[in-house]
Amino acid sequence: MQRITLSILAILLLAGGLAWVWLVDAPETVSIDQARIRLLPGDGPQAGYFVLQNNTRQAVRLQSADSPLFNRIMLHQTRIRDGQSQMDHLQGVEITAGDSIEFAPGGMHLMMVGANQPLEIGDLVPVTLEFSDKDNQARQLTFEFIVVPITP
Amino acid sequence: MKNPILRLAILSFTLFTAACQQSAEWHGKDISGLMPDLQFELVNDRGESVNEADYAGKVSLLFFGFTYCPDICPTTLAQLAAAIRNLPEDVQQQVQVLFISVDPARDNGERLSQYAGAFGEQVAGLSGSQEQLQTLTRRYRVTYGYGEADENGDYNVSHSSAVFAFDNTGRVRLLIREDLSAAQIADDLQKLLKG
Numbered sequence: 001m002q003r004i005t006l007s008i009l010a011i012l013l014l015a016g017g018l019a020w021v022w023l024v025d026a027p028e029t030v031s032i033d034q035a036r037i038r039l040l041p042g043d044g045p046q047a048g049y050f051v052l053q054n055n056t057r058q059a060v061r062l063q064s065a066d067s068p069l070f071n072r073i074m075l076h077q078t079r080i081r082d083g084q085s086q087m088d089h090l091q092g093v094e095i096t097a098g099d100s101i102e103f104a105p106g107g108m109h110l111m112m113v114g115a116n117q118p119l120e121i122g123d124l125v126p127v128t129l130e131f132s133d134k135d136n137q138a139r140q141l142t143f144e145f146i147v148v149p150i151t152p
Numbered sequence: 153m154k155n156p157i158l159r160l161a162i163l164s165f166t167l168f169t170a171a172c173q174q175s176a177e178w179h180g181k182d183i184s185g186l187m188p189d190l191q192f193e194l195v196n197d198r199g200e201s202v203n204e205a206d207y208a209g210k211v212s213l214l215f216f217g218f219t220y221c222p223d224i225c226p227t228t229l230a231q232l233a234a235a236i237r238n239l240p241e242d243v244q245q246q247v248q249v250l251f252i253s254v255d256p257a258r259d260n261g262e263r264l265s266q267y268a269g270a271f272g273e274q275v276a277g278l279s280g281s282q283e284q285l286q287t288l289t290r291r292y293r294v295t296y297g298y299g300e301a302d303e304n305g306d307y308n309v310s311h312s313s314a315v316f317a318f319d320n321t322g323r324v325r326l327l328i329r330e331d332l333s334a335a336q337i338a339d340d341l342q343k344l345l346k347g
């Protein structure tokens with residue numbers, strides 16, 4: 001009997017703990033992982049990559065990106081058709097509720113043009129991503145992108 | 153993977169298993185005899201005219217791109233550079249990457265040398281006149297083209313995504329797709345170096 005009580009107590013404690021973790025660790029927002037800029041020498045464009053996780057209960061749309069350290073940032077996608085490679089502009093990228101998208105080499109990337117100061121490996125570059133939800137409510141979130149070397 | 157020892161262990165294991173698979177199969181596509189031998193007239197990053205004779209005696213990897221390409225071109229070049237670093241040190245010098253910019257209007261010698269240099273000394277940045285580039289791309293049945301300039305004067309360049317591999321006598325051997333891993337490319341390079 002005592003054992004059952006203990007078990008129930010344990011389960012309650014565990015459930016409570018989980019609920020607490022869930023409440024604290026899962027804010028209703030969009031989170032970023034592996035945010036990085038792969039450094040190329042010179043003043044040409046740089047590419048930014050990341051994984052974006054939509055923790056909200058509705059679809060959000062990544063609309064644009066901006067950084068005080070670059071003239072402008074475009075959402076790009078590399079496409080290879082019949083052995084021919086080119087970059088296309090993306091008007092926006094939708095992330096359904098609970099889902100994630102990845103900007104990765106050879107696919108979607110932030111095309112970051114016109115750095116207004118030289119970048120170095122290890123620098124943290126603030127990048128503001130603008131999202132809209134289904135009600136067309138705009139929301140901006142600023143993340144830090146770390147500058148990483150081009151060769152692994 | 154931040155742990156260098158773990159990385160080294162995995163690399164050694166990859167090389168070990170690659171060495172054990174002594175099959176005649178290539179990871180790239182065998183195009184021996186399907187394309188002409190290596191031949192070109194181009195300009196190097198010091199503005200000097202160069203041709204295939206200047207790079208003779210090495211296994212050559214020919215790749216078309218442009219330096220205002222921050223995504224796929226550096227990804228492919230980094231992959232080739234990593235494959236070369238996977239080779240035993242004494243043979244690394246016997247491989248040459250020829251990065252050919254098809255965007256000579258923007259890619260001057262300084263840009264080419266900076267960009268190619270970021271991937272190691274085995275990568276040479278070359279370009280040329282439109283006529284020279286047309287001759288070379290037609291020779292290997294690839295194309296390139298320019299998109300419309302935007303309000304900032306920036307334009308996009310489309311180019312072949314494949315890498316052509318030639319043996320050290322200049323004969324065409326392999327088409328290396330962009331989705332091969334560095335270990336697979338290294339494996340093919342090893343076999344090419346053996347003749």
Ligand SMILES: [Cu+2]
Nearest residue numbers: 076087111223
């Ligand atoms: Cu791009």
